[in-house]
Amino acid sequence: MTTADSGVPDGGSPGGPGGGLPGGPGKGSPDGSPAGLPVGGGRGRTLTRRGLLVGLGAAGGAGAMYAAMGALGLAPDRQTRDYTPPRKSDFSLSGRAGATVVILGAGVAGLACAYELGKAGYDCTILEARDRVGGRNLTLRRGDRLPEISGATQEATFGEDVYFNAGPGRIAQWMITLDYCRALGVPIEVFVNENPSAYVYTSGMKAAMRARTARADTYGYISELLAKATNDGALDRRLTAQDKELLLDFLSAFGDIGDRYAYTGGERRGEPAGAPPSLSEVLGYRIGRPVSFGLAYDQAMPMFQPVGGMDAIVTGLVKAVGADRIRTSAPVTRITNRPDGVEVAYKGGSIRADYCVAALPPHILARIPGNLDRRTVDALSTPKPVSTGKIGLEYRTRWWEDDDHIYGGVTETDLDIQHIWYPSYGFHGRSGLVVGYYNTGANAEAYGRLTHAERRRRALAGGAEIHGEKYGRGLLSSVSIAWQRQPYIEGGWVAWPSYEGGFAHLQKPDGRVYFAGDWLTQLIAWQAGSFESARNVVTQLHDRVLKES
């Protein structure tokens, strides 16, 4: 069941909505051709190189691009807090009280636009094609139905306290998503993204290993090797005598190799004392990516999740915006820019407003008729949706805690399941839900083509390669999602071939129609991107209204 030829670049980091992508430094090297991102000027060189890198997204999604940026020394900007929400008092000179705005899509970006505009008294209406709000921020609970485009529909039959974050699942502590949690009164708790007691299983291993053991062995040997090279004088042209002393000190602690600079195993392995495998065997683990993903800026522990399910953010936004402003089961059928407003037709009616914010996935938006500029439609058609899927497996007992002492975290594999997530809530509870796969690209497409029963069977077979026979026992229920098969969404996120052209074009409105979504930021596949984009659009729209009023 390994997937060396699955088309997914690597199984390195946990990826997907709220996840980044299976990452790893990109293979392409920049050639320096001129390009620039038209948002926030004065960052020419950096953005030029970024522009070239985003091409990786076509194969690997935003995460691969993001990781490659790191490899090339391009630190992403910290997510800015430099944002002033519109206020009612902004209109005090003009006597106006905001404009009317129709927002397309009640995902996080659309809801955030309504929330921010509402602070200044804008009169917003949100049209949502699906029968529920939240978009990809989807938490499934007992009784929830999950139809796919094909018509196949699952129903969740989980126990009362069990939920399944089918979309985003984690938030880094620097992301503005946490600011929204604070503002909306959504309580948060730690999400365990990395756990040395969880497993890692690569094609270079005979069997799955505890991540702790694989990491200890690898850090131990690389410390030994570098200490040896240092002591042998191989780095004398790079290192002063003082450097060498400091380096050896570091390696002693980092590799747990004492002052003889030899790796002989140790307590970090978490296994009974004994000699570790040979250097060659350890290098054969091939764990560079699986044990390094937690070093990434967007994946480092601690991460966070709302208590009780990710959709607590959606619930908080809806409450702040007002549920009466949202029309569900209202797919948009036509968007017409007029000189003095926008007209939006939808199933069951039409609405006219001063402005429109289109916060739908670009590939969906591109298909909606209307009079948007040809360049706009081209731009919307440019990014390619990325397939991704998850399965929630509800077990009768929490055997991963009771027997294996794994409390949350992620098992990394290069099987087609890619990752197993152990739950970061309900510790020591009676039952619990494991995410049995979280995969992307070709793996996700393969699973997506299966019936739910087949997906489950395949997920259980994959998990059994890590956990053995018990993985197939005690299953209470399960639900799987294939995001590319979700109506009106049709993908986990998108990958741009470049951050030039279309990406840049859509940062500005087409007439009175603005565009919002994670797909218009450098934080694709993260809710933080949706919030950031909403802020950008709200700022632009409000500036324009203030100028015109």
Next chain:
Amino acid sequence: MTTADSGVPDGGSPGGPGGGLPGGPGKGSPDGSPAGLPVGGGRGRTLTRRGLLVGLGAAGGAGAMYAAMGALGLAPDRQTRDYTPPRKSDFSLSGRAGATVVILGAGVAGLACAYELGKAGYDCTILEARDRVGGRNLTLRRGDRLPEISGATQEATFGEDVYFNAGPGRIAQWMITLDYCRALGVPIEVFVNENPSAYVYTSGMKAAMRARTARADTYGYISELLAKATNDGALDRRLTAQDKELLLDFLSAFGDIGDRYAYTGGERRGEPAGAPPSLSEVLGYRIGRPVSFGLAYDQAMPMFQPVGGMDAIVTGLVKAVGADRIRTSAPVTRITNRPDGVEVAYKGGSIRADYCVAALPPHILARIPGNLDRRTVDALSTPKPVSTGKIGLEYRTRWWEDDDHIYGGVTETDLDIQHIWYPSYGFHGRSGLVVGYYNTGANAEAYGRLTHAERRRRALAGGAEIHGEKYGRGLLSSVSIAWQRQPYIEGGWVAWPSYEGGFAHLQKPDGRVYFAGDWLTQLIAWQAGSFESARNVVTQLHDRVLKES
């Protein structure tokens, strides 16, 4: 305020009760002289080496010893689950129903003994010298009074939801402490033990740095150096061509150095793009220990804490044991072994029982008159108490979250405060409590000699070196503890000069008196050690009762 000459071996890992100690590989190398630990036979060589290492404890406490074990390739045993609690049905043949047992000390070891013996119907009475139960498992809340031996008494005036774990604060996921939480119905949550957004500040730095940045720079450069040595052929005698390829692959991911194997900064730094400091400057960070402590078996994330305060474990034990079995403010004045029982005199009375379990700190126990064997008293006098202290600083706002985006975790310094802990509970709440210092050894003694007001002033000065002026603003209240000054405890934990002799002697009873406590295990300073010791004693005592009945 640096403490290069403070006498504490290093400021590496967060240490202390529930914490291990400022660790790091020990400097002593084993000489192989014969010794053995008399518990659990058949592990001669390992235990011999351990026996020699424990001497480190005198300077560095249990944690230093533990870390040194790792450096020498001595993996500690995983904490065994091989334990069968006594059951009432064990007595079905004899018709007996357990014996009477007087337990000295209502700390975790004493309470756990009563809990385990109670399962088989033993009639236990616990004598506790202090006016509250729990021993070092001490959570302070509004209204709690904290007297020191000197007579100086503080009173906590924290806000309603604020608590301060003055003793143990964290639990590793493999520790049996979690099994007790499960059994007692104590809910747990993640304790953030390591956070790359927190700071590290060593004498090698011009100013405190985010741990993320220091780590990224160091991992980047050591990867570059090792890649260079590999590519230059310096390791050709150690590495095959295949090894070299695998190693370079690993380094590319681990150091985020791409396929040119050059470190040029990157997203992991979490700082605006730009060239990183020079190799020499980065080696000068001296962060081997501060960034490696989280790799240790007992310190690795995720760790856990009971919801609402560590003393939830004590509360759970007391509820299971029965509060009526515990006499507080009852310091023991004499212990008399008799052929058919034990007589214990205490302030206010005396009690006779078939057996006694003495679960007091050894240095306290050694001072109690009675007829214990001379070798026993010598053994009890052997381990030396380790000084340790903490201060809880309650702030009006959670500025570390709101402004600095630090959600839990530990700042590592070599200032005399040693560590700052940010709270792992109450995220986004109104106020919060930071542990302003957690220090050991000479630092703890220096703070212990001060008045509380002086400790606070010094803690605020230390914290300001990390966080600047704001650290001194918005303080609502504070409480400090110096464990060596706590009545009837007089130390954070103990350090044995060796695991031979006295340590071995006390594993067995003296007549009808048994000994229990973390100080009789390899998990000194951890509640898990108290539980383990309680299980050992209960098993021995029950076996004896079954044989005699």
